[in-house]
Amino acid sequence: MTYYDIGLSVAAAFIAVSFLITTWRIVVGPNSLDRLVGMDAFIAMTQxxxxxxxxxxxxxxxxxxxxxxxxxxxxxxxxxxxFRRRDNQ
Known part of the structure; x- marks a missing residue:
């Protein structure tokens, strides 16, 4: 295994952990804006x-x-x- 493969493995591991954390934020998010930011982060992590x-x-x-x-x-x-409305409306 080369240093290149090790670096890519570390990057993949960090991305996997960040997917889990962001998924938790999307599911638990206290309001719709938190869920929207989580989905935007999910798209960026997919890229x-x-x-x-x-x-x-x-x-x-x-x-x-x-x-x-x-x-x-x-x-x-x-x-x-x-088209987002406030959560309290």
Whole structure:
């Protein structure tokens, strides 16, 4: 195992732990804004996970999926914040 593989393994482990923490924030979040921020972080971590996979496998077809995830994440965040109402209403 090379230093490159060890570094990618550490990055993958950190991403896996952050997925668990963010999933907990989405489920338990006290209001809808916390859940929205958690979902936005989930999208960003998905992109990071795809980037680690890209570095690990040298499979450049993942770049298209990364672009789609980025665009859908941006559009969904903007759409939800545009039509979001306060929780107490």
């Amino acid at each position: 990071c996970a795809l980037a680690v996979y890209l570095c690990w496998s040298f499979n450049t077809s993942v770049v298209n999926a990364m672009l789609v995830v980025a665009l859908l994440g941006f559009i969904s965040t903007v759409a939800v914040t545009r």
